[in-house]
Structure formats: C-alpha cells, structure tokens
Amino acid sequence: MSEARWDVIVIGGGVVGCAVTRRFALAGAKTLLLERGRDILSGASKANSAILHTGFDAPPGSLEVACMQAGYQEYLDIHTRLNLPVLKTAALVVAWTEEQLAQLDGIVSKAHENGVDDARQISRQDLLGRETGLSTTALGAVEVPREYVIDPWSAPLAYLKQAVRAGAGYQFDTEVKSGAFDGEYWHLDTGQQRISGRLVINCTGTNGDNIEQICRKPGFEIRPRKGQFLVYDKSASALINSIILPVPTATTKGVVLTKTIFGNLLLGPTAEEQQDRNIATVEREMLDGLIATGIEMLPGLAGHSVTATYAGLRPATQFKDYQISAEPGKNWIGVNGIRSTGLTAALGIAAHVQRLCGETYSDLANFGPAAAAEWPVMPVLAEHEKRAYQQGDGTEIVCHCERVTRGEIEAALDESDVPARSLGGLRRRTRVMMGRCNGFYCSARVAELTQGRISPPLAGHEKDQS
Amino acid sequence: MSSVDIDVAIVGSGPSGIAAATALSKAGFKNIVVYERETNIGGIPRHTHHPSFGLRVFKRPMSGPKFIAALVRRCPDVRFETSTTITALRPGGVLELASASGLRTIRARHIILATGARETPRHGRMVPGLRPQGVITTGALQQYIYSAQLLPFERPVIVGTELVSFSALWTLRHAGIIPVAMIETGPRISAYRPATLFAKAMGVPIRYNTEITDISGIETLTQITTRTRGIKTATIPCDGLIFSGCFTGENTVAAASHLSLNASNRIPLVDQNWITSDPCVSAIGNAIHPADMGDQCYLEGAKAGAYVAQLLAGNISLDKAFSEIRRGEGIKMTTPSILRSDIFGEPHFDLSFHVTAPFRGAVRISQGEQVLNEKSINGLPMRRITLRNNRFATGYPVDVSLIAEN
Numbered sequence: 046m047s048e049a050r051w052d053v054i055v056i057g058g059g060v061v062g063c064a065v066t067r068r069f070a071l072a073g074a075k076t077l078l079l080e081r082g083r084d085i086l087s088g089a090s091k092a093n094s095a096i097l098h099t100g101f102d103a104p105p106g107s108l109e110v111a112c113m114q115a116g117y118q119e120y121l122d123i124h125t126r127l128n129l130p131v132l133k134t135a136a137l138v139v140a141w142t143e144e145q146l147a148q149l150d151g152i153v154s155k156a157h158e159n160g161v162d163d164a165r166q167i168s169r170q171d172l173l174g175r176e177t178g179l180s181t182t183a184l185g186a187v188e189v190p191r192e193y194v195i196d197p198w199s200a201p202l203a204y205l206k207q208a209v210r211a212g213a214g215y216q217f218d219t220e221v222k223s224g225a226f227d228g229e230y231w232h233l234d235t236g237q238q239r240i241s242g243r244l245v246i247n248c249t250g251t252n253g254d255n256i257e258q259i260c261r262k263p264g265f266e267i268r269p270r271k272g273q274f275l276v277y278d279k280s281a282s283a284l285i286n287s288i289i290l291p292v293p294t295a296t297t298k299g300v301v302l303t304k305t306i307f308g309n310l311l312l313g314p315t316a317e318e319q320q321d322r323n324i325a326t327v328e329r330e331m332l333d334g335l336i337a338t339g340i341e342m343l344p345g346l347a348g349h350s351v352t353a354t355y356a357g358l359r360p361a362t363q364f365k366d367y368q369i370s371a372e373p374g375k376n377w378i379g380v381n382g383i384r385s386t387g388l389t390a391a392l393g394i395a396a397h398v399q400r401l402c403g404e405t406y407s408d409l410a411n412f413g414p415a416a417a418a419e420w421p422v423m424p425v426l427a428e429h430e431k432r433a434y435q436q437g438d439g440t441e442i443v444c445h446c447e448r449v450t451r452g453e454i455e456a457a458l459d460e461s462d463v464p465a466r467s468l469g470g471l472r473r474r475t476r477v478m479m480g481r482c483n484g485f486y487c488s489a490r491v492a493e494l495t496q497g498r499i500s501p502p503l504a505g506h507e508k509d510q511s
Numbered sequence: 512m513s514s515v516d517i518d519v520a521i522v523g524s525g526p527s528g529i530a531a532a533t534a535l536s537k538a539g540f541k542n543i544v545v546y547e548r549e550t551n552i553g554g555i556p557r558h559t560h561h562p563s564f565g566l567r568v569f570k571r572p573m574s575g576p577k578f579i580a581a582l583v584r585r586c587p588d589v590r591f592e593t594s595t596t597i598t599a600l601r602p603g604g605v606l607e608l609a610s611a612s613g614l615r616t617i618r619a620r621h622i623i624l625a626t627g628a629r630e631t632p633r634h635g636r637m638v639p640g641l642r643p644q645g646v647i648t649t650g651a652l653q654q655y656i657y658s659a660q661l662l663p664f665e666r667p668v669i670v671g672t673e674l675v676s677f678s679a680l681w682t683l684r685h686a687g688i689i690p691v692a693m694i695e696t697g698p699r700i701s702a703y704r705p706a707t708l709f710a711k712a713m714g715v716p717i718r719y720n721t722e723i724t725d726i727s728g729i730e731t732l733t734q735i736t737t738r739t740r741g742i743k744t745a746t747i748p749c750d751g752l753i754f755s756g757c758f759t760g761e762n763t764v765a766a767a768s769h770l771s772l773n774a775s776n777r778i779p780l781v782d783q784n785w786i787t788s789d790p791c792v793s794a795i796g797n798a799i800h801p802a803d804m805g806d807q808c809y810l811e812g813a814k815a816g817a818y819v820a821q822l823l824a825g826n827i828s829l830d831k832a833f834s835e836i837r838r839g840e841g842i843k844m845t846t847p848s849i850l851r852s853d854i855f856g857e858p859h860f861d862l863s864f865h866v867t868a869p870f871r872g873a874v875r876i877s878q879g880e881q882v883l884n885e886k887s888i889n890g891l892p893m894r895r896i897t898l899r900n901n902r903f904a905t906g907y908p909v910d911v912s913l914i915a916e917n
Contacts, residue, residue: 083730276634279763279767280763280766280767280777323729324641324729325641326639326640326641326725327637327639327640328639329637329638329639329724332637332639333637348774348775348776348777349777350635350759350777351634351635351637352634352635353634354634354637355642434596434598434609434613435609435613435614436613437609437610437611437612437613437614438611439611439612440611441550441594441610441611442548442594442596442609445548445596446763448596448598448609467730468644481635481763482629482632482648482761483632483633483634483635483646483647483648484632484647484648484651485629485630485632485647485648485650485651486549486629486650486651488647488651488654488655488663489651489654489655489658489659489661490654490658490659492655492659492661492663493659493661496661501644501730501731503644503661503663504655504659504661504662504663504664505661505662506660506661506662
C-alpha cells in the first residue's frame, strides 16, 4: 500500500472544505481534499438559500459575524475574476404583526452594531411601493441594501478548481474511518488506503463530532437541523424584487422568499431537529405548510407551479457560535458548527483557519512559497447574465427548461480540474435537468451524452431481446 | 426591424403545428416556417411507438412516428427549422429565437403557438421522500427506450392510470420489462375501464386508493412506501418510478409574454377560433388543453390554420375586445376560454372542457338568463367533453356550469 504525504488534508468537500483547500493551496501547502460523496457539496452545502449575507443579524462580537463579514468581502473582491455571479437584490426584513413591528428598531441597532450602517427601517408605504406583490397585511420593514443572491454551487467549485490549479489534489468516494498521529504526521485510514499529512482540517459538517473523535473528545454535539425548501417556476421570480426575510422570534425562525441566481423563486426553509446525519426527506405536510405561508406573504404565488422540492441538513450544535479550534501539539483543526451561514462565511473561515494554524503550530506557519494564483473562469449559469445559448456556442439546446446546451454539458464532463462524475455533479455544474419538467424532455438525451462518464449511470443498455 | 420576415411562424412541430402549417400552405401561403426546438420534428408522437394515432385522420391505426411521417407527406412545401428554440414572444408578431449560432429576432404577420404538453413530474406533484435517480415520466421513458435504446431501470412502478399510463406499460413491454405495480389515488382507473385488461394480461397489479408517502434511496431508488385508503401502509421495492399523466401545457414562452392568461393554470386565453388576446397570435393543441389525442390536435390545427389564412387574406375583421367564458365548480378548463366577434358569419362556438373529478349529470352553457346549450354527461377528468355549435351574443360573458343529478 503506497502512502502519499501531504502538508494538509482537508476532510469534507462542502463549501467550507473547498474554501479551506483553496486557502492552503494558494499559501503553498500541498493540500488534499477528501470527500466521501461522489462530488463536492454532497452534504449540508448542497441545500441552502444561496444568500450572501452582510451579517446584520448575527450575534455581535461572535466568530460567526467576523467570518461572515470577511467572507462577504473576499467574495466581492474575487467574484469577477472567477466569473461568479452576484444578484444585487437587497433584503427586506418584513414585519407582519405589531409585535414584529416593535422589534424592527432592535434589528436596526443590531445591524449598526455589526457595522452594517446602511440598514434602516422603512415605512409600510415604502415597503408596499417597492414590493407590489406582497400582501398588504405587511406593516413595515428593515431594509438591508447589501444582502445579495449568489450561486451556491459554482462558488465552492471555483474555490476547488483554483486550488487544483495551485497544485491541490482531491479524492471523492473516500470516507475517513480512523487516523493516528505519530508526532509529525497524521495517517488517515479510509478502509482502502492510508493517507498521510502533517495537518488535518476537519470540515465534515453534519459528521463533524464523529470525525473530531479521531483526534480528541469533541466539545460539542452535532444536532442536525433539517430545512425543507420549495423552488417555484421562473415565472414566479418577478413577484418580488428583494429578498423577503422574516423577523426572527424566539419560537420560529420563519421562512424566506428569495429569487435564486438561476431565475427561480425560492421559499423556505423549515427548521426541524432530527437525529439522522445523512438523510433529509421532504414531507408533504411541511411543503403544504410552506406553500400556505408563502401565499399568505405573496398572494400571487398561488397561480405558479413548483419546479423542485428539496431538504437540507444544517450542522448545528448546542452552541450558537461556530466551533473552530486547533488542538495544540496534534496538528488538528476542527471547523464545526457552521450552521446556515457557511456559504457567506466560507472564505472568511478559511482565512481564520490559516491564521489559527500559524498561531498554534509555529512549524507549520510556512509551507513553502505561495502558489501563483490562477483564476478559473466559471461558466455563466446566472439567469441575469449572458448564457451560452444566447452567445451561440455552436451546439443545440439539450435541456429546454434551463436552456443548457450540449456544449455546456460536454464541457462539464471534459474539463480537467474537477469534472462532473455524477448526475448531481453535472446538474449543479450546468443546470441540466434542474427545470420544471424534471427531465421529461431531456433525460434520455442526457443519458446518452453521459454514458460511461457518470456513476451511477442514468441508464443501462437494453436487454438482449433474443 | 420594420419589415416583416415571414407570413406565419408556427412554434412546435407536433400534430397541431403540422396541421396549421399544412392548412396555410394549402391556402397558398409560401412563406411559413415551423420552428422545433428538438433535433427531430413530431412532438410527443415521435417517441410514442404504439398504434394510438391515425384513426380519425387516416382511418387506420398507426404508430406515432408513422403518423408524423404521413402528416409531413401532406405538406411537402412546409419549411421546418429544428434545434431552434423560441425564447421570447413580443407584441407586433416578434419572436426571439435561439439556435446553435446564438440569438436572432424575426417578425411574422401571424404567430401560431403549438407548444404541446408534458406530464407533471414528481416535484410538481410534491411527492414526499428523497431524490434518488430513477424517478421519471412516461415521456422520458419513451425517449429512453425508443430514441436512445437505453433502460433506466428494470423493476419500476407506474404512478397513475390515465391512457398514457398504459402507454408506459406498452413501452415497458417492448423493452421486456414487467413493472411491479400501477398505483392510482382514486377508486378506478382514469382511462377507459378495458385498459385494465392490458395490465392484467401483463400480470401487473393495480393498487387503487393508494398514494405515495415516501421515496427511498440515496443515489438510486430502492423502494417506495404507499398508503392505501389513508390507513394501510406498504413498502414496494423498486428501482424506477414513472409519473404518468397529469398533463400540463408547455406554455413557458406564452406565460412570459404579453398574452392574457388564465390566472389559475397560466394557459393563454384563446377565442373560438384559437386567437389569443393578441389578434396576431394563435394558440392551439395540447398547450391549451392538456392533453388530447394526436388526431384531435391535428384536426384542430387544420381549422385554426384555415382561420388564420382567412385572417391574413383580409376576409375577416377581428374585434380586439373579447368576452370571458366563466367556469363553474368542477370544470378544469374550457376551450375556448374567451369569445370574440368577427364578421365571419353568425357568432357561434364549439366548447370543449374537462371536469376536475368524475361527474354524472348535465352541463349547461348560459349567457345571462338565456340557456345556450345543455347536455347530460358522464364525465371523467381525463376525457374531453364537447358541445357543438353554441350561438352567443357578442360582448357578454358566458357561463359553463355543471348541474348534478338529483
């Protein structure tokens, strides 16, 4: 059994793992990402509300708000070079009851305390003037101008692609089962392989406390919180302009109405604690409840159809704040309890982890000369930008609902950094089969185009009839 | 873009689109184009290989591809442009088109939308559970089996008992697959009762009063859980799930345009001659009444095309104003959905509609106090009911209502 030796091993290919891999690879560390799923974003990161948050309502002084704000800034600094989209919608925290209206003042003060100085209360008249589709039972709102919508899948993929170009490696279908530290190197056992590296960074999300056990007794417990979402047809996205956020209360977090970067309208999430770490099912009663809430807020939603339903698990712990710490003398950093703000905070978390590494492990402070940063150009998937079919890439449209060309599908399968090797991976890279028909028109064609390229395959050859 | 590029643009090359093109061609219009976003023309029939086509048009049963080939032989002069998607419809007869070379804009004197229908898939029905591979629709199944010669699974369950559900059964039989079961939420099949014999002959049980309560499988489907009569639960191991029927019009372009829509189903409003709220746009076929048989769509498309030919020849002066057809309780949709006067003979219309649930009684068409027509019916949701030649007074709404038997 051969044994490769790495500087840094990142366990978990969610958005945080991808951002951390990027950070260390760019810093010159020989970095490997291990992911037990068939692609990045196989766990908590594949299902979120895709908002780039300012951190206006995060607990002041927390690590969470610091990482969110650093991540927010870095995303805005790098997104053009990676060709990652931003839809500048702003958010409105809408009060629906007198009780909520009375809380708006507090929300503005907290935002200002968090440095989000442009948050301000607006009147019912202003609110209904800006959002003509909202139910007139709305009483007022807090406007947060710099809350934006981003692409939750292309961003982490871009981070990993950039890391790969800086020399990072990755391995999917690889689950770390155990590990041992020999004073200099960690030796991780996957059942098939032993993989060794000087520093291990645990970014395993909903499995965080179990993986943490390899090094130490975790000081927290993962308590998965399920969120169910509904994606409405693109026809519904014109019903709102801004992200419509709820006023958080002690009993319920409430649901969000937002455009997606792909031109749909998203409604959710629910918040349900559950035991299972891996399985998130959608339930009819909860979806019906979401729809009722959605129509109450936005009556015009009633005539629009649902394109997709999904559920995700947030890796919450018993603590409100992130649980990020380095174990002195053991070359291990745990990055845990990244609840629902991971997409915004990921780049900030990565920078924080790098600092923590330098402070804790003086011998690991410098891995080598920093890598020359290459900037992969991500394909355009955002509805408000010029897509491949609009530019004319010389190939026909295969997926009509999302207008995905054959060229885009082939590029996602053929590219060399992090090609799609599963249907989920292809869908997230191209939008194919993500639309309202769920593959009625294109799935057989996609099966042909992906034959021998993805696992599990969409279809096998017909039986021999003879 | 002041000039007009073509006389008539037809969007969609299924039976209704081909029929409209044929009628216009016969009326002497040379400059007409049928746009098709797929690489092959034909719409749904191109991947429906059982003999449920042709009986009314050719007086003999034909497979979908043979039906389409025979229709195309009737219109040798019609130009088809495949792999061309209409991305937007604008006032003034303007269409935006996407093809391999990018976007372009054309202007037509008249546009006929014949964009067809598709089945409502799993997510649109909000079926609970996980999201494994192997959950598809009949349309996708037919394309897997007939177009790609690929098998997406070997032990599927069919959801629904409409005619198309038995088409799924036929398609599976062709591929040598016997499904595990068919499931139906109601107490009887939605298609005509004799269709059960086909399932019986294949040894496929139909489970009535049954709904899906869970879909299991992380990557690929492993089993479903069902509940019968609201109490009895069962698990059915399977590797595929076919959501059949529950057709919905493929009206994406129309719904995003300036056309007036029916608020509850976002189908464009059409008058008794298939003209929408915009006098230079028609909408025909299963896009506006999902879904009827291919032959019915062809016959309708021919009439609509002939009407457009009269309109373009200047023989009809069309009123911009229209009046509404109001649907009573239990009526899913009507065709037409609006009425409009022209100077082309006496104002009259044929009315087709579907019921939302099985209904026995009478249907009445009235305008104010005046009863325009009344007929006793024995309606099932998937069956089209037609009342012909109803005279009406222009400018006033018409009501269609169901009257239950005592």
